[in-house]
Amino acid sequence: MNKRELIKSSFIFNNISESALSRLEKIVARSTFNADSIIFSEGEPAEALYILDSGAVDLIKSSPGGREQLIRAVGIGETFAEAAMFSGENYPVTAIARERSSVLTIRKSDFLQFIRSNPEVSLNMMGAMAKLLRHLNTLVANISLGSVQSRLASYIIERAEREKSSVLKLGIKKRDLAFQLGTISETLSRNLKRLKDNGIINIKGNTITIKNKSMLKSLINK
Amino acid sequence: MNKRELIKSSFIFNNISESALSRLEKIVARSTFNADSIIFSEGEPAEALYILDSGAVDLIKSSPGGREQLIRAVGIGETFAEAAMFSGENYPVTAIARERSSVLTIRKSDFLQFIRSNPEVSLNMMGAMAKLLRHLNTLVANISLGSVQSRLASYIIERAEREKSSVLKLGIKKRDLAFQLGTISETLSRNLKRLKDNGIINIKGNTITIKNKSMLKSLINK
DNA sequence: CGTTCGCTTGAGGCCGTTCAAGCGACGTGG
DNA sequence: CCACGTCGCTTGAACGGCCTCAAGCGAACG
Numbered sequence: 001m002n003k004r005e006l007i008k009s010s011f012i013f014n015n016i017s018e019s020a021l022s023r024l025e026k027i028v029a030r031s032t033f034n035a036d037s038i039i040f041s042e043g044e045p046a047e048a049l050y051i052l053d054s055g056a057v058d059l060i061k062s063s064p065g066g067r068e069q070l071i072r073a074v075g076i077g078e079t080f081a082e083a084a085m086f087s088g089e090n091y092p093v094t095a096i097a098r099e100r101s102s103v104l105t106i107r108k109s110d111f112l113q114f115i116r117s118n119p120e121v122s123l124n125m126m127g128a129m130a131k132l133l134r135h136l137n138t139l140v141a142n143i144s145l146g147s148v149q150s151r152l153a154s155y156i157i158e159r160a161e162r163e164k165s166s167v168l169k170l171g172i173k174k175r176d177l178a179f180q181l182g183t184i185s186e187t188l189s190r191n192l193k194r195l196k197d198n199g200i201i202n203i204k205g206n207t208i209t210i211k212n213k214s215m216l217k218s219l220i221n222k
Numbered sequence: 223m224n225k226r227e228l229i230k231s232s233f234i235f236n237n238i239s240e241s242a243l244s245r246l247e248k249i250v251a252r253s254t255f256n257a258d259s260i261i262f263s264e265g266e267p268a269e270a271l272y273i274l275d276s277g278a279v280d281l282i283k284s285s286p287g288g289r290e291q292l293i294r295a296v297g298i299g300e301t302f303a304e305a306a307m308f309s310g311e312n313y314p315v316t317a318i319a320r321e322r323s324s325v326l327t328i329r330k331s332d333f334l335q336f337i338r339s340n341p342e343v344s345l346n347m348m349g350a351m352a353k354l355l356r357h358l359n360t361l362v363a364n365i366s367l368g369s370v371q372s373r374l375a376s377y378i379i380e381r382a383e384r385e386k387s388s389v390l391k392l393g394i395k396k397r398d399l400a401f402q403l404g405t406i407s408e409t410l411s412r413n414l415k416r417l418k419d420n421g422i423i424n425i426k427g428n429t430i431t432i433k434n435k436s437m438l439k440s441l442i443n444k
Numbered sequence: 445c446g447t448t449c450g451c452t453t454g455a456g457g458c459c460g461t462t463c464a465a466g467c468g469a470c471g472t473g474g
Numbered sequence: 475c476c477a478c479g480t481c482g483c484t485t486g487a488a489c490g491g492c493c494t495c496a497a498g499c500g501a502a503c504g
Contacts, residue, residue: 061363063443069366071359083359086345087352092359122344123308129351130309136358137293137305137314141283143366144291144404148460174483182366187460189484221285369491396451409492411452 003028006104010051010077012124020118027110033097042094046084048105052076055101059093069143070180072135082129085111143182146221151181152191153219156201156208166210174206225250228326232273232299234346242340249332255319264316268306270327274298277323281315291365292402294357304351307333320398365404368443373403374413375441378423378430388432396428 007013007024016024030053033039039050039057050057057074071093074080084091085108106114115121142151155177159168170177178188192208195201200216202209210216229235229246238246252275255261261272261279272279279296293315296302306313307330328336337343364373377399381390392399400410414430417423422438424431432438 061359061367063363063367065367065444067367069363071362083352083355085352086348087356092356116341119338119341119344122341122348126308126344126348126351129348129355130305130307132355133305133351133358134309134314136355136362137283139362140293140358140365141285141291143362145283145285145287145289184461185483186462186485190460193484222287371491406493407451408453408494412492415452 003030003104006051006053006077010079010104012051012079012121012128014124016118016121020114020121024106024114027106027114029105030102031105032100032102035097035099037097039095039097039103040081040091042092043090045089046081046091046108048081048107049085049111050080050095051104051106052078052080053102053104055103056098057101057103058096058098060096061093068179069182071139072132073180079128082125082132084108141221148181148183148187149191149194150220150222151183152188152195153216155181156210157213157217157220160210160213166213168208168210170206170208225252225326228273228275228299232301232326234273234301234343234350236346238340238343242336242343246328246336249328249336251327252324253327254322254324257319257321259319261317261319261325262303262313264314265312267311268303268313268330270303270329271307271333272302272317273326273328274300274302275324275326277325278320279323279325280318280320282318283315290401291404293361294354295402301350304347304354306330370403370405370409371413371416372442372444373405374410374417375438377403378432379435379439379442382432382435388435390430390432392428392430 003025004021007021007028008016013021013024033055040046042061052074054076057080059071059074059080060068061071062068072080074095080095081091115125142154146154156168160166172180174188174192175185178185181188192201192203195216196203198215200210200212200219202211225247226243229243229250230238235243235246255277262268264283274296276298279302281293281296281302282290283293284290294302296317302317303313337347364376368376378390382388394402396410397407400407403410414423414425417438418425420437422432422434422441424433
């Protein structure tokens with residue numbers, strides 16, 4: 001997509017005026033990252049706000065021991081590194097491009113100056129941050145209160161409802177799904193088997209078929 | 223504290239103009255909650271922004287099974303229910319007054335209208351939300367990547383550094399500390415014992431003395 | 445002096461991890 | 475075209491962390 005179109009289609013610059021859009025174009029840069037490359041690392045000085053154009057970006061936290069936790073899978077048109085704009089000096093997470101990805105960047109000082117004269121962008125920004133807060137709230141609850149079984153159930157239900165189908169083609173490796181659920185492939189494998197053994201779903205290769213949606217729903221938060 | 227003073231001392235209305243302060247006074251109400259009473263519940267329609275005046279308020283998520291996870295212990299002068307102002311219709315968490323607490327409330331519509339004409343408040347609000355995002359990021363990491371031992375170690379280190387002392391008077395029941403660390407009193411008890419047995423800390427009643435700070439630090443994120 | 449409260453300690457069990465092995469699909473080179 | 479490697483996934487065995495349930499114990503208090 002061309003830069004102008006992309007800016008307009010992003011959540012935070014939605015419905016922006018033409019004149020503001022022109023000013024924005026001057027302070028927005030585009031850059032590209034290869035699969036598995038790091039866009040920024042936790043603890044680095046924060047310099048820019050990012051908007052995902054194409055590809056896939058994960059925000060993760062990692063422990064000294066090498067374990068990782070997915071914080072957010074960034075959607076296309078979404079911003080990331082919002083918190084770095086308004087508090088602290090460093091990025092709180094690491095951003096990794098999972099596939100070859102194109103992003104827009106706005107330098108922190110440029111962005112802060114820009115929103116001063118565009119209060120409607122502030123409102124959008126607060127909307128975006130509020131959504132994130134909600135996301136993180138439920139993430140905390142999912143991790144601490146729910147089992148892998150429960151997180152897997154919500155994942156399947158959520159995707160089924162989004163795609164309005166009871167047949168899901170995963171589209172990602174099970175290893176990556178496990179990571180997204182905060183576990184490892186062995187554990188995911190065992191949990192899928194359990195759901196299958198209980199007659200709740202069917203699995204064939206990379207495809208899951210929901211056989212008993214209400215039982216699946218009843219497993220959430222257990 | 224009187225209302226005017228309190229508003230001025232809160233983070234998001236810091237350095238506000240006199241005229242704005244006068245307008246604020248008209249839309250701010252004060253209310254009081256007894257210990258262990260619920261201020262609002264997760265899922266309820268969100269009607270107001272809150273500022274903690276005095277007392278102690280916890281924001282929690284609970285599971286159908288009755289388990290709870292502390293999301294945030296609200297500090298005095300801090301706002302809560304920010305996310306409810308800018309996204310969605312419902313509160314994402316439950317707010318409980320742990321002691322008798324006094325809070326200021328601003329109705330959602332009043333607040334949204336107010337910030338439109340006070341862009342500096344928007345900036346403060348974004349600062350507050352950004353801090354929260356950071357807090358939640360580290361909370362997720364702590365819960366999912368670290369053990370109870372690790373969370374306990376960070377808690378002790380953090381308090382010791384804040385209070386600039388290697389002797390800590392807990393000031394809360396161990397049961398509540400356990401909850402704050404996302405565990406239960408038995409597990410906390412065992413972990414304190416382990417630290418003591420390893421010569422890292424000393425415990426006498428409600429007081430912890432750090433004997434080996436570097437070893438304690440090395441346990442964080444393990 | 446007995447009850448209650450907060451805390452500790454023990455026994456047992458569950459969930460999820462690690463380590464290790466097996467297995468089918470697939471591709472490549474002999 | 476087959477043999478052999480790799481890759482993604484599954485399955486088993488063992489282990490460990492944390493929870494539950496239950497009991498014990500000292501301090502505070504009526």
